[in-house]
Amino acid sequence: MSWNSFGRVLRFTTWGESHGPAIGAVVDGCPPGLALSEDDIQPWLDRRRPGTSRFTTQRREPDRVRILSGVFEGRTTGTPISLLIDNVDQRSKDYTEVARAYRPGHADYAYDAKYGLRDHRGGGRSSARETASRVAAGAVARLVIPAVRVRAWVEAIGGDTVDHARFDDAEIDRNPFFCPDPVAAARWEGLVDAARKAGSSLGAVVACEATGVPAGWGAPLYAKLDAELAAACMGINAVKGVEIGDGFAAAALSGEANADPMRPGDAGAGDGPTFLANHAGGIAGGISTGQPICLRVAFKPTSSILTPVATVTPAGEATSIATRGRHDPCVGIRGVPVVEAMVALVLADQALLHRAQCGPPPLR
């Protein structure tokens, strides 16, 4: 069933199709009194914006966000914040081919099977364009938890992985791949260029780290912080895997190798402990430990490729399809700001939930 809201007390709802007049998000439950203007949101959208390098789709969207409600005299009022982004550069004529046959690996057939009809222009609701709404909402979430820094990067493209010995945070913003390793970034230029020229596509792994999260956010079981993050990231288009901390690698370890030993914190006994490892990715028993929250997200290669693939028409007849139009050769690259946004939204929601249940007395 269509379900376009996310969050428990800090909630957001997105709407909009790739080729409609606009897309947007409504953020509800935001604390009042936070300074908020379009300028707090626009920089994050600009990071995600298409057409900024030859390694992303050539669709040109200014992605200017407007705040339509929930802010008065520069401060959030505690009422819903409506964010709207106009669609500018639609070219629906590109998509007649998509109407004719199902693109394998894309949502086309599944949408028709579910709804009996679909908006085939640019993938409609299933387009990665929707993620702009998430980035806008995520910018609001960041303001709710100003002490938390959420930082993502591309960890691998098409199986080619960065070297963590060369990890340089500043480098992430210096190349078009959000790559922390300048040597890998140079390699990826060739890799992605080749895919783009061949009309092919590449998968990617995005890693994300959130620092400044105190111990105590999350829940023991059904809304384990791991589970909230997994749902948030797996809900992004093209994502097919999520790991917290060591993830699948931990499944190959022994308990001794996976332990995160503790010693007293540097500030003394009243302080939280210092951890000597972080296999758990900053979450134990579903609850944050005060260590950095670490996760990795797998983006599949998009199915929009020029090589013809066998498929069927809506009438069920055999055919093949090659996807022209304007597409990202590696959709995972622009996934970086989207993963950051979703992680920020989960953490801000959990911060408020933790305050609800475990906030300071007196209760009022």
Add this chain to the structure above:
Amino acid sequence: MSWNSFGRVLRFTTWGESHGPAIGAVVDGCPPGLALSEDDIQPWLDRRRPGTSRFTTQRREPDRVRILSGVFEGRTTGTPISLLIDNVDQRSKDYTEVARAYRPGHADYAYDAKYGLRDHRGGGRSSARETASRVAAGAVARLVIPAVRVRAWVEAIGGDTVDHARFDDAEIDRNPFFCPDPVAAARWEGLVDAARKAGSSLGAVVACEATGVPAGWGAPLYAKLDAELAAACMGINAVKGVEIGDGFAAAALSGEANADPMRPGDAGAGDGPTFLANHAGGIAGGISTGQPICLRVAFKPTSSILTPVATVTPAGEATSIATRGRHDPCVGIRGVPVVEAMVALVLADQALLHRAQCGPPPLR
């Protein structure tokens, strides 16, 4: 925040600690008229039951389930189904050590940081014992979608993986590891025995396949079927990773290699298409395609090990801890029926949701 309910229209809520008098689940929203008795639930609980081989915890729990409500004359009435399982074999004296210091990698420190106190007996709420409630609820979910078969197995223990060329579904129930490969099962006997004798623990990967799911279940974005399954499985104790279909392997592929081509279905044009591959794990655009739903779940090794690990006391002083008590050397093994239960619960919920939005007339 404590959040112990799961599901959107078919919802269940669990309660209970490892060493309290009982544990249980309340299943709400179940369709009326389904034949249901304890006999429909007990076999699944028996699969998960501890103490059945030397490879699981030696705690002896009969795990007899009682249905306290929601069934009349052998049929579900549509009202909430209360399921209760008594705790029989608690030995709280085993856990004084756990009260004295935080077990690294376990929920101990995080619970105290969040709640300011914790029930340290057997891990309290964070004990894998809670998963019995999930298995009981999952047995009800299976009845909601009788055409769907949900089947899980252990894919790897401590990095030692099954050989799919020897995959034998019947073998899964013949060994104490839910292992589909008899050769791997034989190897794991030595592997797990060694870990058990050393007071160590091992991680595992559990794979799950659901067949009989029609095309059309799920949602395009925030409740993508991938995301619902990820949240469900990542909410299980000790799980740190979830993959749908090829998961992280897809991130290393090109679009051509990852394509799931289609040809007309065998029954002709009116039938759904036949897929020539299933990299997507049976889900495209968040919606089921009619192919088998495939996922993999990473269980970390439990942190309950005999080797002393550096840690701190609640007062913040340095110490070390070795966890005695009765523990699973590989908690992933008993994760198999739990993963099945959670997948069944998600699918049954999605089946009802799909009927809500897209069901047959007269509504539309």
Add this chain to the structure above:
Amino acid sequence: MSWNSFGRVLRFTTWGESHGPAIGAVVDGCPPGLALSEDDIQPWLDRRRPGTSRFTTQRREPDRVRILSGVFEGRTTGTPISLLIDNVDQRSKDYTEVARAYRPGHADYAYDAKYGLRDHRGGGRSSARETASRVAAGAVARLVIPAVRVRAWVEAIGGDTVDHARFDDAEIDRNPFFCPDPVAAARWEGLVDAARKAGSSLGAVVACEATGVPAGWGAPLYAKLDAELAAACMGINAVKGVEIGDGFAAAALSGEANADPMRPGDAGAGDGPTFLANHAGGIAGGISTGQPICLRVAFKPTSSILTPVATVTPAGEATSIATRGRHDPCVGIRGVPVVEAMVALVLADQALLHRAQCGPPPLR
């Protein structure tokens, strides 16, 4: 906490303030394939539109709705439907007085106490202007349950009640009061005119009837159909009471007087029963009986009056306030289309929920 979504599977979220650039609603979970255009929504908005007679606020708002998403080639796609209405006739200068002191009976003080700040222009989010979003969303809900007719009217203004012996459904649309009794309508002209000229305001009772609801919608307890309707209507600005069926009058009756006897339905034994009375308002045990759903809603007189009332300033100093600006002398009148919308939204949601749990096979 700010909570601007309503509904369980057919959900809508509204946003916007009286004096912001626009207001709107996002409707999620709508079944696909329904014919929908602005022309299906606009007539309902026109009924609620201000400035159409001297008995409502003189604010002039065209209230043109635009559909920004969720519709393709004239049909709903099953994805979220974004509805936007521009604010045109704001006059913020009217509201400086409201910033200076709290209007007793209005949300002013409570907002400040909760949020620490408020958008005082036209009441901000607490303005009755928000109800246009509900009416727009309700128009979509009507399409989900085309066999149901939801019809409301004003039952009383300032304590002057209609005579049901003169009830004429067609009359409701013939006078500016949605009054089914032409004689009462004539009286109200004088009544409301007098209040308007005196700068006073009047309370009202709105009655609503939904016909065509089949037996079986609703839930036994916490989401009793009575409770869903009560929450929906009590969530409208200025509403302070809701009755289902005989409501408070039933509390004065004996069981014999309150009985709704049944006899076999006219179509024979296979048909539902015929009821000989409807004290229950079409709902028994929280579930619809097939009779008309009947409810009554109490609107208080707005606190926006010209007579000075004692109050305090945000700084806590004594003062008095008289509310100028443009206001409805009887906000209950324009409550009629709003109550209809909320009832339609509840019923459509319940229709989908009923289909989810109790729908036809093959699920069961």
Add this chain to the structure above:
Amino acid sequence: MSWNSFGRVLRFTTWGESHGPAIGAVVDGCPPGLALSEDDIQPWLDRRRPGTSRFTTQRREPDRVRILSGVFEGRTTGTPISLLIDNVDQRSKDYTEVARAYRPGHADYAYDAKYGLRDHRGGGRSSARETASRVAAGAVARLVIPAVRVRAWVEAIGGDTVDHARFDDAEIDRNPFFCPDPVAAARWEGLVDAARKAGSSLGAVVACEATGVPAGWGAPLYAKLDAELAAACMGINAVKGVEIGDGFAAAALSGEANADPMRPGDAGAGDGPTFLANHAGGIAGGISTGQPICLRVAFKPTSSILTPVATVTPAGEATSIATRGRHDPCVGIRGVPVVEAMVALVLADQALLHRAQCGPPPLR
């Protein structure tokens, strides 16, 4: 659809039928560290317990509550609190008549229409017995907001209303009617006795006041505090009306008559204002004002009467039915502790929600 959970962050789920082995509630989201034992709950259950006077049903139920989880060493742990009450005095043989034909005004026909079957023993899930679970959950909620006092009483039985000039809070606990007016209580003895002997039943109005609620709890619109309370109380069996403050009476007033003027609080400018009236029932714009929260709830007379009423059989044939068994002549009387419980649950939930969104900095 079956929906047996209530609340947003402090949530509870109830289960159980009148004639099953037990009933119960699971309370989730409760703050940790609260002192809680059965002794905190039992007194409230004892107030609701049947068989304590001749004016309530003669079913004898000890209603002993057991806490099965969520408490450790006398304190809440923050995990779900499972509360269980055994059913002791079932006499299913009394109910064969109920299986034979639908009791008009009862849930019988509606349940069959919805679910296709029903547990006819004692009304099954629709029995007022379920309200014991609410009272138990409500006792936990009271501990969350210790500064709030929730106090209800019977305001009228069968149309005979108390005289507020004789209102005596202490009197409420001195008579079997929860009546604050000793003169009315004396009258009601005759009134209810007559109904009981005649096998009839009477409706009632229950009033409730919550003092100690600070300004700021609630939400502006869809979860207006008025709406939350209305949903909570309308979800109780047999309730057909809810009013906040003056409710329907306010609909007959002018704005001047309905105003709640303010003057500076007694403690000076930094204090909240003093209100000179409370027509609004302590809630303005959906948010508490710091005044007492006041509401009234209408209970219909139960349909379980000895006078035969025309009805139909499940096969659709004409018949009549007289309800024997053991029933409350005035179910509203025992509604008093239930209304209190639901109001406490709403207020505790809103207290936590308010802390979530508007709690003090820093956020952690």
